[in-house]
Amino acid sequence: MPSREETSYFGAGPAPLPTAVLRQASKVILNYNDAGIGITEISHRSADAEKILEDTKSALATLLDIPTQEGPDGYKIIFLQGGGSGEFSASVYHMTALWVEKRRQKIVQELGPEDETKVFDALRKAVDQEFKLDYLVTGSWSLKASQEAARLIGANHVNVAVDSRKDNNGKFGTIPNESTWSLTPNPAHSGMVYYCDNETVDGVEFPAFPAIDSDKYQVIADMSSNFLSRKVDVRRHAAIFGGAQKNVGTTGITIAIIKNSLLTQLAKPDLLRKLNLPVGPVVLDWPTIVKNNSLYNTLPIFDVWIAGQVMQLLISKASTDGPKIATQQSESEKKAALLYGILDKYPVFHVVPDKSVRSKMNICFRIGSENDRDDKEKKFLAGANERLLLGCKGHRSVGGCRISNYNAVSVEKVEKLAKWLEEFAQQQ
Ligand SMILES: Cc1ncc(COP(=O)(O)O)c(C=O)c1O
Known part of the structure; x- marks a missing residue:
C-alpha cells in the first residue's frame, strides 16, 4: 500500500492538501483545542468557530x-x-x-x-x-x-x-x-x-x-x-x-x-x-x-x-517584503516552467492551449499524432500510474492529459513527473 510520500497526485480538484495540515486536521477532528470535543462537532456559533x-x-x-x-x-x-x-x-x-x-x-x-x-x-x-x-x-x-x-x-x-x-x-x-x-x-x-x-x-x-x-x-x-x-x-x-x-x-x-x-x-x-x-x-x-x-x-x-491553516502555511513561507502571495507565485511559475519546458522540447508532446495563455495550474497536452494518439496516451498514463504519478488524465470533454500543478504539489513531485515525461519521450 503506497504512502502519501510515495504518491504524487495531479488531479484537477479535489486536489492534494499539505500533509502537515492534514496531520493537524486528524487531531482536531478528535479533539479541538483540548476541549474534549472535535472541530466538526462544535457549534458554528461558538467562540472557537468565530x-x-x-x-x-x-x-x-x-x-x-x-x-x-x-x-x-x-x-x-x-x-x-x-x-x-x-x-x-x-x-x-x-x-x-x-x-x-x-x-x-x-x-x-x-x-x-x-x-x-x-x-x-x-x-x-x-x-x-x-x-x-x-x-x-x-x-x-x-x-x-x-x-x-x-x-x-x-x-x-x-x-x-x-x-x-x-x-x-x-x-x-x-x-x-x-x-x-x-x-x-x-x-x-x-x-x-x-x-x-x-x-x-x-x-x-x-x-x-x-x-x-x-x-x-x-x-x-x-x-x-x-x-x-x-x-x-x-x-x-x-x-x-x-x-x-x-x-x-x-x-x-x-x-x-x-x-x-x-x-x-x-x-x-x-x-x-x-x-x-x-x-x-x-x-x-x-x-x-x-x-x-x-x-x-x-x-x-x-x-x-483547513483553508485557514493552508493560508497560514503560505504566509509562513512568504518572504518578508512584497505581497505575501508572491513566494507561492514564483514556486508555481517554476514548477509550470519545468513541465512546459519538457513538453516543448519533445515533438511527441503537443500542449493544447496557445503559448500566450497557458495555465500555470492546469497543464493540458496531447501525445503523438492523430493515428497513434490513443495508444501513446494510454501508455503514458499507464506508466505514470505505475510510478504512482496519479490523476494525469485529461478532462473527459477534452481528452489527452492534464497535470494539475496546485500549491500543495511540491517541486519534488513535479520533478518526478518531469522525469517520467522525459523518459517517455525518449522511448518514442
Ligand atoms: C474554474 C472553475 N469554476 C467553477 C467550477 C465549479 O465548481 P464547483 O464544482 O465547486 O461548483 C470549477 C470546478 O472544477 C472550476 O474549475
Missing part, C-alpha cells in the same frame, strides 16, 4: 492584499456553500438586482417618484432594451456560467462578448485580442463583465487582468482553480470567488470577496418578480451572508479551519 472565521479572513486579506476597510471601496470576505457553480448563479441574481435598482433610481431622478406606474413602465422598458450581463467565454467554466445566466435571466440579456472557440476551430485554447471583444458598448447598460481567470478543463489562464476598464464596468472573476497561486489586483474587481477544493482546502466551502459598494442599493424581490427577473435563494444572497458574518445557516467550520 475565531476560526476571523483568523481565516485575516490570513486571506494578508495574502491577497484585500482592502477590508468599511466604505464603498472596501471588501468583505464571505464563505458559502454551493461551490463555484453556486456563485455562477449568485453573481447573476446579485448583479441583476443591483443594475435594476440603480436604473430605477436614475428614472426616479428624471421623472420624479410620484407616478409609480410611470416609473415602473420606464424601468420595464429599460430592462427590456438595455440590460445585459457580459461574459468572456474562454473555456468550459465561463461557458457554463454564461449558460446559467441565460437560464436565469434569458439569453436576450446575456452578451457573450467573446467566445474564444470561434477563432480556434471550435475549440478553446486561446484568448482573442481584446480589440475583437464586443462588450456592451454603454457601460451603464452592463450589469457586469464576467470572466474565469483560469479555465481548469482547457488549461487557459488570463496572463493578467483582462483589458476591461474596471472604473466603468463591474468585473467579476471566477478564480476557483488559481486562487492563491498568484497576485491578484483585487481593487479592479467588483467580486472574486472560488471553490476551496483545489488550492485552498477541502470541498465544502466557496470563498467570495465582494466590494462593499455592491451590497447596498439592490432591487427588492417584489420589484424583480414584477419585472419577470429572478430572485435567488437566500443562502446565495451576498448581503444576507455578509450581514450574518457567513453564519446565516450552518457553515462547515472544519472546511474554513
